[in-house]
Amino acid sequence: MHLFENKSENQLNFCRDDECSGEKDRDTLATINILPDEILLKIIGYFHPIDLIHCLSWVCRRWNNLANDPSLFTELRVLVTEQSLASGAVRRLFDRAAHHLRKLCIDCAVSLPSAAVEDLFTVCMPNVSHLDISSFNGNSSLPLFVRHKCRIVAQARQMLSECRDAAHGGLEAVLTIFYQFSFYGLITSPFKSTLTELYLGWYINNQDFRYIGELHNLKIFSLLLCLHTRDEEFIHLKKLSNLEELYISCGGEDCDLTPDGIIALFDLPYEMPERSFPYKLRSLALTDLHMCHKEVLEVIVRK
Template sequence: MTTKSSRTSCSDLSVSMPVSHECLEDKNGVYPISREQLQTKHKWKYSEWYPCCTVACGLNGLFPVYDRWRSPAIAVPEEITPCEEIEFFDQLQNDNEETRNTMKLDDLSDDDILCIFEKIHPIEMLRSVSLVCKRWNRLSRAATLWHEVRLVICNKPAYLFAIQALLQRICRFVEKVCIYVVNCDPVSGIDFINLFPRQMDAVTVLDIGFFHYLTVLLARFLTRCFPNVRKLNMEGLKRAEDGALSMVFAEGFPYLQELILFGCKPLTREDFDALCCSHSLTVLSVDGNSALESYSGLRLGQSSMVSTLTRLYLDGEEMYDEAFSAVTRCKNLELFSVSCCESATDLSLKYIKSLPKLKHLHLLRGTNFTEKGLINFFKRKNDTVSSSAFPTCLKYLSLDGCSGVNDIVIDFLTKSCPTLVSLCLAWCWSVTDIGLINVVQRLSKLEFLDIRGMDCTNGLALLNVPKLYLKNLRYLGAQQCLR
């Protein structure tokens, strides 16, 4: 019906699909993935930012764009065959009277069709719906449909012009923006700034993950253009001009609540200090920033967000017990994740146990946690099971690579945490069939179980799953279980 034009937008849209925290996008087969994501893996979409240890969580991380990327074309109106000129199949011409009297899509009003379009994935809107006819092409460009947008920017004049025209038209309606600049042919800072309207007040979510170079000029522009951002993702930032990050944290985004800085290489202690002085965040991730060491935990204990943080992700490299002690001043923490916590000891477990609202706990490679320390960690104060007391309150637990976990620890864990929904025991080499049987028979609410690398079990404990046990199980990771 039409040929595709090179005079097209290289921007894409996204629709929101809330992904529960226990069902993250798969990365190298190490975490559960929802069936919906498996079916639409090529269709990126916004979701809640629940990072897994050492894993990115934004659009540019979960759905990477390759530098040799080529944009999908969207037809312009003059290239579309008018409906009256389309030749239909003979079968349609021979329809009976009843079929001819049936209402068709073309009989619907514009408002009705727009309601239908809101349910269609934006990629399909660009690649398919806009090609059907001039009317659908016109409606697919309605500004009210564009609440969430992902911009893939490359240094081609036609693309830059198309993005600029698009943003000028939809700027009042866009609420979520993701930006990716193609590195093989980057645009200049001035050309980048000129793409955007002066202000996009409706935007509350900004994802600039894996940005290649943040200058002070760009940092000042972003804070001015998006003044009402509440969720900011800057994970994977490659380079930054001196003072750019400090300026963002100290002067920009006054309404900021959630900040992802996973793997942000230029982040310094001075930048982190500016952040801790300026914002009362509810969600913070500085995982993948090993240069902060213990300073991240120590500084957070004296920060302006000590009473507001509910989800915290830290890099555990060279993070010692005193840093864990400082973190426990954040009494409203519901999720606490620490990667590579080889420097922590049993004393850190004692500190973590004092967090009264903790429901999600991820401790990756806690090689200094002993059997005795883990037993005390999971031992209840008394025999009365209280759903609000630690550790009974835990719903999501990961002890990936914690070598002190064995059958005795599992016995205490399964008795004290009967309502666990997700459990990761990957690479816990001391757990045998005895421990796995306790997991299977006692944790009836489990939906996600990861036992990768457990080489002391032969799997007999799983024979009656899900007939008798773990009837709610949705994911089982058992790769590299050698027996």
């Protein structure tokens, strides 16, 4: 196997030994096996994962080891079945790729609750920034994520609003979870200083706004519903000085916010405004906000 530089097309191509004789006169040939592992890993990183497993890994033992190098698995969609759990394949993959994973989608085809599935969530994945568990159904699966998320990710995107069969109990399950869940643990959680995106698929207890206000590096905050929230609770979002995107459905007639409370949230101080919300805000959606008076809009536009 040889790797040659096609100067006319400015690209790298592969060829077998018996195919390369005609290229020697016009192109520079390099036997690929003399390349160090670091260079080969760079090249292999451009291949599709299916090609890595079904093609490159069959070339030789060295290529098999490189094709299965954990550094290549930064984005994974993992199918969890009874067979893959029983064989331990999923757990071994998580253990190997834990420190390289950045985006993880878990497609769970196992009936929940499951001790084997729960065991997967004990693996520490400190660099994960996107976690998709939208295939998890029912009450039994969602507390699993909430209970273990402190040990899984530094940042977590909760895709609860996309749970399957929402019309048949999925939405009710989300409501149950967040009504019973307290955000007090955020204060001592290991991802408090690194969490940048938080998406909540239903409403939260009003006292939990103070804990969300402690997530000082939060850049995106989305809350599906804000019910009976008062000004003194909503003002805790003022501490989110790095917040760039805010999306909240205010609940219409069930919202207890006042125009003065909204103005206080969006009014920047004269001294060190960069330490307060909404200094970095660039995208805002406050839907179903009935008390949105002219004065409120003027402050939002001005600040």
